[in-house]
Amino acid sequence: MSEPAFQDFYPENVAHCYGCGRLNASGHRIQTRWEGEESVTRFQPRPEHMAIPGFVYGGLIASLVDCHGTGTAAAAMYRQEGRAMDSLPAYRFVTASLHVDYLRPTPLGGELEIRGRVKEIKGRRVVVEATVSAAGLTTARGEVVAVQMPDHFSQGS
Amino acid sequence: MSEPAFQDFYPENVAHCYGCGRLNASGHRIQTRWEGEESVTRFQPRPEHMAIPGFVYGGLIASLVDCHGTGTAAAAMYRQEGRAMDSLPAYRFVTASLHVDYLRPTPLGGELEIRGRVKEIKGRRVVVEATVSAAGLTTARGEVVAVQMPDHFSQGS
Numbered sequence: 001m002s003e004p005a006f007q008d009f010y011p012e013n014v015a016h017c018y019g020c021g022r023l024n025a026s027g028h029r030i031q032t033r034w035e036g037e038e039s040v041t042r043f044q045p046r047p048e049h050m051a052i053p054g055f056v057y058g059g060l061i062a063s064l065v066d067c068h069g070t071g072t073a074a075a076a077m078y079r080q081e082g083r084a085m086d087s088l089p090a091y092r093f094v095t096a097s098l099h100v101d102y103l104r105p106t107p108l109g110g111e112l113e114i115r116g117r118v119k120e121i122k123g124r125r126v127v128v129e130a131t132v133s134a135a136g137l138t139t140a141r142g143e144v145v146a147v148q149m150p151d152h153f154s155q156g157s
Numbered sequence: 158m159s160e161p162a163f164q165d166f167y168p169e170n171v172a173h174c175y176g177c178g179r180l181n182a183s184g185h186r187i188q189t190r191w192e193g194e195e196s197v198t199r200f201q202p203r204p205e206h207m208a209i210p211g212f213v214y215g216g217l218i219a220s221l222v223d224c225h226g227t228g229t230a231a232a233a234m235y236r237q238e239g240r241a242m243d244s245l246p247a248y249r250f251v252t253a254s255l256h257v258d259y260l261r262p263t264p265l266g267g268e269l270e271i272r273g274r275v276k277e278i279k280g281r282r283v284v285v286e287a288t289v290s291a292a293g294l295t296t297a298r299g300e301v302v303a304v305q306m307p308d309h310f311s312q313g314s
Binding site: 019025099 | 208
């Protein structure tokens with residue numbers, strides 16, 4: 001049994017995201033965990049997630065970087081406060097901006113690895129840098145500016 | 158009958174992208190056309206494309222901006238050369254970088270409209286700016302730096 005992922009702690013009413021919600025049966029349901037100072041997501045694209053035959057489409061890479069970033073932002077806030085992720089209040093982040101540089105084509109077939117680092121935490125705002133790699137080669141770099149979700153989003157208003 | 162979309166002219170061996178390939182039965186198959194100086198894509202998200210209930214997930218928005226941008230880049234190159242999109246050589250672009258600013262939550266339910274403008278054409282590189290709107294309100298802004306696909310990609314090597 002692996003330890004729970006960041007996304008396992010998302011409150012039920014905000015755990016439906018197509019990219020990272022554990023309750024979205026159609027979605028990617030990514031799982032992100034700390035490995036030392038880095039956050040790591042491993043994801044197996046499906047055959048139809050192609051750009052051109054043999055390569056992963058850029059929108060999937062953007063989506064993985066995005067949700068990896070918001071998950072890492074939440075985990076970083078708990079860690080900064082010395083709180084367990086199952087303690088309250090729950091943190092959930094949304095994306096203010098997303099940037100992805102596609103360095104080379106990402107081969108389709110094997111597992112992708114997204115590794116993130118917290119670049120900055122300032123108030124309700126966390127900046128996460130990430131790399132995407134396939135077969136050990138970095139194919140994309142991204143940056144996510146994540147902000148804490150406004151309270152009215154998560155209170156089922 | 159509406160006129161053909163930019164994506165209808167993609168050569169068959171590079172028309173499988175999950176975001177914009179007309180031959181990807183599982184994908185979004187976006188269609189983009191000129192409306193004056195702007196390129197326009199209209200897209201109906203599916204119910205599962207949610208971020209939190211009621212709103213579109215950011216990865217879909219990123220994917221739409223991305224593929225809208227590469228499609229617009231190709232169309233802009235033909236237009237600059239005064240060539241029809243069914244003339245040869247065929248243009249197909251890939252993304253060098255993608256940036257999206259999420260201005261406000263994008264409501265899920267109605268059609269999204271992505272409108273693009275060509276910011277710059279320089280050699281094999283085209284920069285496209287885009288907005289995403291729902292129900293007439295702009296919810297995201299994006300920029301795509303697209304570069305002409307290297308020849309060896311599209312020759313089925």
